Structures are given as structure tokens and as C-alpha cells.
Amino acid sequence: MGGLLDSYRSTAYDEMMAPDGWPHEHTRALYDALQLLSITDLEERCAARDRSFRNQGVTFSRAGEEWLFPLDLIPRLLPAAEWAVIEAGVIQRVRALEAFLADIYGPGAVLADGVMPYSVVATCANYYRQVTDLEPTNGVRIHLAGIDLVRDETGTMRVLEDNLRVPSGISFVVENRHTMARVFPGLFLEQHVRPVAGHLGWLLEALRAAAPAGVDEPTVVLLTPGVYNPAYFEHAFLARKMGIELVEGRDLFCRGNVLYMRTTGGSQRVDVVYRRVDDDFLDPVLFRPDSVVGCPGLVNAARAGNVGIANAVGNGVADDKLVYSYVPALIEYYLGEQPVLPNVPTYRLAEPDVLADCLPRLDRLVLKPVGGSGGYGLVIGPEASAAQLDTARAAVLANPREWIAQEVVTLSTTPSLEGDRLAPRHVDLRPFATNDGEQIRVLPGGLTRVALRAGSLIVNSSQGGGSKDTWVLTTAPQRLPEHTRQMVEPPPAVASRLPDQGPRGDQVGQQQQGGTAC
Amino acid sequence: MLSRVAEALFWIGRYVERSEDTARLLDVLFHQILEDPAMDEIAGCRVVSAVMGIEETAASSTWLMEHLGYDRHNHSSIVGSLCSARQHARSVREALSAEIWECLNTAYHELPARVEAARGFGPSPFFSYVRQRAAMIAGLAQSTMSRDDAYDFLILGRNLERVDMTARLLSARIYAPSPYEEWITTLRACSAQEAYQRTYQRSVEGQSVLEFLLLDRLFPRSVIHALIVAEDALARLDPASGRTGSADEARLALGRARTDLEFLPAEDLFDGLPARLQRLQATVSEASDAIGRRFFAEAAALDWSLEESRS
Numbered sequence: 001m002g003g004l005l006d007s008y009r010s011t012a013y014d015e016m017m018a019p020d021g022w023p024h025e026h027t028r029a030l031y032d033a034l035q036l037l038s039i040t041d042l043e044e045r046c047a048a049r050d051r052s053f054r055n056q057g058v059t060f061s062r063a064g065e066e067w068l069f070p071l072d073l074i075p076r077l078l079p080a081a082e083w084a085v086i087e088a089g090v091i092q093r094v095r096a097l098e099a100f101l102a103d104i105y106g107p108g109a110v111l112a113d114g115v116m117p118y119s120v121v122a123t124c125a126n127y128y129r130q131v132t133d134l135e136p137t138n139g140v141r142i143h144l145a146g147i148d149l150v151r152d153e154t155g156t157m158r159v160l161e162d163n164l165r166v167p168s169g170i171s172f173v174v175e176n177r178h179t180m181a182r183v184f185p186g187l188f189l190e191q192h193v194r195p196v197a198g199h200l201g202w203l204l205e206a207l208r209a210a211a212p213a214g215v216d217e218p219t220v221v222l223l224t225p226g227v228y229n230p231a232y233f234e235h236a237f238l239a240r241k242m243g244i245e246l247v248e249g250r251d252l253f254c255r256g257n258v259l260y261m262r263t264t265g266g267s268q269r270v271d272v273v274y275r276r277v278d279d280d281f282l283d284p285v286l287f288r289p290d291s292v293v294g295c296p297g298l299v300n301a302a303r304a305g306n307v308g309i310a311n312a313v314g315n316g317v318a319d320d321k322l323v324y325s326y327v328p329a330l331i332e333y334y335l336g337e338q339p340v341l342p343n344v345p346t347y348r349l350a351e352p353d354v355l356a357d358c359l360p361r362l363d364r365l366v367l368k369p370v371g372g373s374g375g376y377g378l379v380i381g382p383e384a385s386a387a388q389l390d391t392a393r394a395a396v397l398a399n400p401r402e403w404i405a406q407e408v409v410t411l412s413t414t415p416s417l418e419g420d421r422l423a424p425r426h427v428d429l430r431p432f433a434t435n436d437g438e439q440i441r442v443l444p445g446g447l448t449r450v451a452l453r454a455g456s457l458i459v460n461s462s463q464g465g466g467s468k469d470t471w472v473l474t475t476a477p478q479r480l481p482e483h484t485r486q487m488v489e490p491p492p493a494v495a496s497r498l499p500d501q502g503p504r505g506d507q508v509g510q511q512q513q514g515g516t517a518c
Numbered sequence: 519m520l521s522r523v524a525e526a527l528f529w530i531g532r533y534v535e536r537s538e539d540t541a542r543l544l545d546v547l548f549h550q551i552l553e554d555p556a557m558d559e560i561a562g563c564r565v566v567s568a569v570m571g572i573e574e575t576a577a578s579s580t581w582l583m584e585h586l587g588y589d590r591h592n593h594s595s596i597v598g599s600l601c602s603a604r605q606h607a608r609s610v611r612e613a614l615s616a617e618i619w620e621c622l623n624t625a626y627h628e629l630p631a632r633v634e635a636a637r638g639f640g641p642s643p644f645f646s647y648v649r650q651r652a653a654m655i656a657g658l659a660q661s662t663m664s665r666d667d668a669y670d671f672l673i674l675g676r677n678l679e680r681v682d683m684t685a686r687l688l689s690a691r692i693y694a695p696s697p698y699e700e701w702i703t704t705l706r707a708c709s710a711q712e713a714y715q716r717t718y719q720r721s722v723e724g725q726s727v728l729e730f731l732l733l734d735r736l737f738p739r740s741v742i743h744a745l746i747v748a749e750d751a752l753a754r755l756d757p758a759s760g761r762t763g764s765a766d767e768a769r770l771a772l773g774r775a776r777t778d779l780e781f782l783p784a785e786d787l788f789d790g791l792p793a794r795l796q797r798l799q800a801t802v803s804e805a806s807d808a809i810g811r812r813f814f815a816e817a818a819a820l821d822w823s824l825e826e827s828r829s
Binding site: 054244 | 519520521522523524608609610611612613616619620623624627667755813814815
């Protein structure tokens with residue numbers, strides 16, 4: 001009987017197999033383990049995974065129904081050395097984008113110095129004048145970032161986009177690992193995988209650090225649009241794991257520029273809001289007046305310095321896809337460094353000569369709406385029909401500022417379960433970073449999303465994508481810090497417990513059995 | 519804690535108890551129909567549907583089972599109340615322990631298969647499944663939840679519902695159109711048979727069964743025990759009311775009902791029993807309303823008015 005990977009061939013760069021047909025150095029142990037598996041074994045584990053997810057309610061909502069989050073059981077591996085580069089690149093990017101946000105909602109030096117034209121900001125739909133000069137409580141605007149990375153044909157990691165508003169997926173990172181350890185413990189043998197659960201503690205620290213000055217024990221809440229939101233599972237998961245209150249807009253109110261929540265004991269002051277509600281819906285006083293999932297007056301309370309909002313309002317300007325094309329320049333401008341992680345080659349269609357250049361070859365480019373997220377509105381040239389391309393061309397011509405074009409990146413592949421075999425599927429990687437104002441920390445690994453349809457390059461869960469557990473390998477297990485290491489000697493056990501007497505003492509028992517034995 | 523969360527917990531307590539007690543009530547009825555040759559099936563079903571406040575007339579035990587057992591959209595049915603409990607739990611997952619949520623969620627996903635099986639092979643295993651799940655949830659609450667307000671709201675809901683449903687179960691029993699006084703099934707429905715036997719040490723008869731299920735302070739499914747537990751939970755939730763009487767309407771209602779029962783001579787128990795059972799149900803609904811006004815006062819919906827210009 002052959003192994004599951006015997007006929008495995010990928011046309012793109014593969015995360016598991018080197019071009020010579022053998023596994024990469026760091027994936028050898030996993031390769032060997034997978035080759036020993038049978039398809040029935042794998043199917044049983046899939047069934048166990050589905051049961052576990054269903055019973056725990058690990059789901060996302062689509063069109064009002066609850067769907068199990070599709071976790072592919074074959075993990076994606078990253079060697080330690082490569083992870084060090086990714087980590088440094090993500091931290092660098094977050095630092096630069098923090099600086100950019102502070103600048104753009106403040107002095108605007110980047111515009112004055114001509115690094116970025118004013119029109120880029122002025123025409124950005126996610127730039128909110130309402131929060132100009134609103135100084136965040138501890139100077140942090142990006143408390144949690146999700147930076148989407150892809151690996152191109154040559155094996156280079158590139159940044160595909162930044163998510164600085166309400167990046168989601170961190171709950172699945174933790175839940176995926178938990179489930180993998182439950183249903184596939186054997187795979188973890190012979191590997192040293194960096195743990196992920198501690199990251200939620202960092203997120204909580206970042207949120208607590210956003211409390212107004214003078215508040216030592218801040219009340220942190222997570223604001224969710226409610227149980228029908230697609231990411232509701234994540235909201236409840238995070239609130240539970242961090243021990244903070246999960247609130248809806250109707251639970252909150254503002255009085256005198258102070259935010260309160262309605263409790264059984266009357267109103268209670270709230271110091272930090274980790275909001276998972278979009279800017280537009282956050283505060284009907286300043287944004288969409290018909291919003292019922294936000295809280296009127298919230299932004300003014302933040303302006304008065306009485307509440308921290310995480311992530312800050314207006315971050316959308318920094319993850320706008322046109323601004324994205326300036327990020328390498330921003331890194332150089334603010335930090336004086338070269339970008340660690342390169343961008344995907346991007347064309348600004350708002351510039352007339354670039355537009356003229358790109359229009360004839362739309363069938364070889366990817367078109368993206370600048371303000372979009374979740375993979376909506378994307379047009380992949382090589383896959384689009386002539387009619388789709390015509391529609392796209394018309395849309396671009398009508399409003400070039402709303403679109404960018406990128407070279408098609410053939411995402412790297414990794415083995416994924418497909419029917420009764422393992423087949424190459426395209427993946428990306430979303431590492432998460434937290435910022436508490438002192439330190440930016442990156443969750444080891446992050447969310448690997450996988451396009452479960454053959455050949456598809458779209459990995460978003462809203463469009464039929466799944467996820468994988470992402471393993472950052474270390475060469476040796478990390479040593480415990482000094483103060484915890486003293487405890488490794490267990491104290492001696494307490495000696496000699498008396499056995500209990502059983503239902504009857506010996507004598508009674510004998511007499512009960514006895515009687516006259518003759 | 520958040521009013522919205524408190525309200526959800528209160529209702530989770532009520533709904534889980536309701537599904538369990540409805541299962542118990544239907545279990546009694548089915549046993550009577552099977553074991554008692556003189557039992558008039560249709561009349562029995564009518565009594566049960568009457569005490570459960572169903573307006574349509576029950577046509578058969580199958581109809582009743584569909585309506586009160588399996589109907590997903592009826593908040594009083596077994597399946598319906600479990601679904602409602604799960605829906606509430608889903609909206610306040612962070613306030614429940616993961617174990618409780620998982621138990622409730624697993625039950626929710628298993629229900630369709632259980633219902634199918636019950637339709638095919640008879641409802642008995644379905645009833646015991648529901649009772650097991652409810653017991654598991656109660657046990658998990660007991661062993662995994664901190665004794666804070668969340669726990670008290672859950673307990674409060676559960677015990678209020680228990681008072682209400684035990685009263686209904688007894689009502690159904692005293693109207694049951696059976697010539698035999700088969701009270702053993704009633705005791706069994708309340709898991710009370712053995713406790714009863716140890717307490718009275720004589721054969722089962724109506725007077726003492728009623729006494730036991732209404733007035734026994736030590737038995738956890740008796741009406742008075744449930745009232746006492748509910749009162750205690752309310753007292754903990756409202757520590758402000760201390761030395762002189764309470765202004766809390768819910769506590770007043772429950773306290774009155776309790777003293778009413780406590781000082782009732784056992785031999786007067788049968789006098790006006792139907793009215794007494796009805797009063798208990800009224801007390802529960804009064805207390806429930808008062809708790810709603812006191813603790814869950816619905817967020818005066820967003821005090822932000824939308825002005826749309828019409829042109």
C-alpha cells in the first residue's frame with residue numbers, strides 16, 4: 001500500500017515538498033508521519049473533529065445558518081529561521097502603520113513632505129475627519145493587527161494586505177491547535193511546536209493598557225454586533241477566554257462623555273471597548289445615524305479621554321489598498337529602514353499613465369476594490385470571462401481611485417485532504433500582532449487559510465475557504481524561565497493513607513458470613 | 519452583571535427545567551395510558567393539554583406528543599424549550615462555563631435524531647434522555663460555575679419554573695380521569711418514590727403524596743423547597759434589603775406563597791386544592807414579572823432618534 005503523498009505533485013511553490021520531489025528539511029518528520037497514515041484513519045479523525053466542533057459550537061454564520069469552521073487536518077509548517085523573518089517584518093510594518101496613523105490624524109507631515117499625495121487620503125472612504133486630533137489613551141491605534149502574507153512562485157513571503165480595523169480569526173488559531181492536539185496527537189511527536197494559547201493574554205494586556213489615565217483596574221468589554229454576526233463565535237470565545245464582558249450596543253450608553261453599561265446592579269463604568277463593530281456603525285452621532293449596534297456618544301467619550309477604543313476609529317485609512325502601495329515608502333520615511341517583507345507588485349490605477357498601461361492587460365492582473373475586505377469584489381484576470389472583464393474595465397474607468405491592480409501571485413500550496421487523497425491547495429498566512437504601547441508581539445504562526453477548491457486562489461472563509469493549524473517549529477523546546485524552573489522537583493508524596501474499612505469491619509463481616517458452619 | 523445576560527441566564531434556567539418537567543409530565547401520562555386499562559386516553563390527553571395551557575383540543579396521545587414533545591416552535595414543548603435555552607446560551611456563552619454550553623449544544627444537535635427514534639420506538643428513552651441532560655446541566659452548573667450573580671439567576675429561573683411545573687403536574691394528576699388512584703407514577707415522575715417511602719414508610723396514597731410534593735422541606739423537587747431556594751437566590755441578588763421587610767415584589771410574592779403552604783394543616787390540603795395549585799402558578803408569573811422589572815429593565819432602547827429628511 002502506498003503512502004498518501006505518493007502521487008502528490010504541485011505546480012506552485014509547495015510548503016511541504018521541495019522541487020526535487022522530496023520534503024523540505026523541516027517537513028520531513030511530518031512527511032514520514034503522513035506516509036504511514038491510511039485514508040480510513042484520516043477519515044475517522046475528520047469525524048472526531050466534526051463532532052468536537054459541532055458540540056462546542058465552533059462555527060461561523062453564513063446566510064443565517066451556522067457552519068462548522070472547516071479545519072483541514074494537515075498542518076502547515078514554518079521553520080524557526082523563516083519565522084524570525086516574518087516576525088520582524090510584521091513588527092516593522094505595524095510600527096510604520098502606527099506612525100502613519102498618528103501622523104495622518106495629526107500633523108500630516110507625510111503629506112507635507114510629499115511622500116504621499118494628499119488626494120490619496122482625501123479620497124479614501126475609510127478616512128474619518130471626525131477623529132482628527134483624537135489622541136488615543138496610550139498612543140496606540142492598532143491594538144490587534146492581522147497582516148496577510150502569501151508566498152509567491154519563488155518562495156518569497158510577500159505582504160498581500162494589512163487588516164487594522166477588526167481583524168478576525170485569532171479564535172480559530174487557538175481552537176484549531178486545541179482540536180489538533182485532541183484528534184491528532186500522534187503528529188505532534190518528534191516536533192517542537194511553539195504554543196499559541198498565551199497570545200490571548202497579550203491581547204488582554206494590550207486592551208488593559210488602553211485604559212484612561214488613572215484607572216488601575218480597568219473594565220474592558222468586547223462590543224459585538226450580536227449573535228447573528230458571522231464572527232459571533234469569535235467574539236464570545238475571546239470574551240470568555242479573556243474574562244471580559246461581551247456587550248451589545250443596547251447594553252451601553254453614554255452620559256456626560258462617560259461610557260456605562262447597564263447591569264443588574266445599575267450602571268457600571270466602562271474603560272476600554274474592544275469593538276468588533278465597524279467604524280460606520282460604531283457611533284450613530286458621528287457616523288451612520290441608523291445604526292442600532294453601536295453606542296451614541298462613544299467617540300466623544302473617547303475624545304474626552306474617558307474611554308479607550310480598540311482598534312481606534314479611522315484605522316481603515318491605513319489598510320486601504322491604495323495606501324498599501326505606499327507602505328514600503330512609509331517604512332522608509334518613518335523608520336528609516338528597508339522593508340523586511342516586500343509587497344506584491346501593485347499598480348495605482350488612479351495615476352493616468354499607470355491606468356493606460358494596465359487596461360490592455362487586465363486579463364493577466366488581479367483587480368481589487370481599495371476599501372474591500374473578505375475577498376469580495378475581487379477580479380482575477382486569468383480566470384475571469386470576457387464579460388466579467390468588460391464589467392470590471394467599466395467600473396475601473398468610472399472610478400479609478402476605487403481600484404488597484406496587482407500581478408497575479410500563484411499562492412504556494414500545501415497538502416490538504418481532498419476526497420480520499422492529499423492534494424495541493426493554495427494557502428496564505430495571517431499572523432496576528434498585539435501592541436500594548438510598550439511592545440509589539442506576534443502570535444507564533446497565525447491563521448493559515450486554504451482554498452479548498454482545486455486551483456482556487458481565494459482563501460476567505462466567507463468564500464469557501466478553510467483553515468489549517470500553523471506550526472512554528474523550534475529546534476529545541478524553549479527553556480522555562482528561571483523562577484518557574486525551581487518547581488520542577490515535586491514535593492515528596494504524603495505517605496501511607498489508611499485503606500478505607502469497606503462496608504463492614506473484619507469481625508462483623510466474618511460473623512455475617514459465618515453462622516454455624518458444620 | 520449585564521441585565522441582558524442576567525435575563526438570558528434566568529431563562530436558560532427556566533427553559534431547561536421546563537423541558538425536563540414536561541418530559542416528566544408526559545412520562546406519567548404515557549405510563550397511565552399503558553399500565554391502566556381503565557384510563558381514557560383522549561380524556562387524559564385533554565387534561566394535560568388543559569393544564570399546559572394549550573387551546574386546541576388534544577386529539578390523541580400522538581398529537582399531544584407532537585405538540586408538547588417535539589414541536590420546535592412551541593416554547594412549552596420539550597424540544598422547543600431546549601432550543602430556546604440553547605439560543606439564549608449562544609447569546610451569553612461567555613457567562614456560562616464551556617462545559618454547560620457544550621452539554622446544551624450537544625443536546626441541541628442530538629435532538630432531531632432522538633425525536634426520530636422516539637417517533638419510531640416510543641417516547642420513553644426520549645424522556646429519560648431529556649432528564650439526563652437536564653441533570654447534567656444542573657450538575658455542571660453546580661460544579662463549574664462561580665457562586666456569583668450568574669449562578670443565582672440560573673438557580674432562580676430553574677426553581678421558579680419548578681414550582682410552576684410541579685403545580686401543573688399535580689393539577690393534571692388530580693383531574694386524571696382514572697378510577698384508580700395510581701399515585702406511584704406521580705411520585706416516580708418527580709423522582710420521589712424512594713424518598714417518599716423512606717419518609718412515610720407506608721403505602722402510597724394521595725393525601726401523603728400531595729403533602730410530600732407540596733410541603734416537604736427536604737425533598738428538592740417539592741414546591742416548598744423550590745420556593746425556599748428561589749427566595750434565597752433573590753435575597754443574595756439583592757443584598758441591600760436587609761433589616762426590615764423587603765420591598766422587592768418578587769420576594770413578597772414568593773414569601774407569601776411559601777408561608778401560605780408552610781402553615782397549612784396537612785388535613786386541609788385537599789380543600790380547594792385546584793385553586794391553590796392555580797394560585798401557585800399565578801405567583802410564579804407575578805414573581806417572574808417583578809424580577810423582570812427589577813433586574814432586566816430593558817435598555818430604554820437606544821435614546822438616539824433618527825431624523826430623516828423627506829424631500
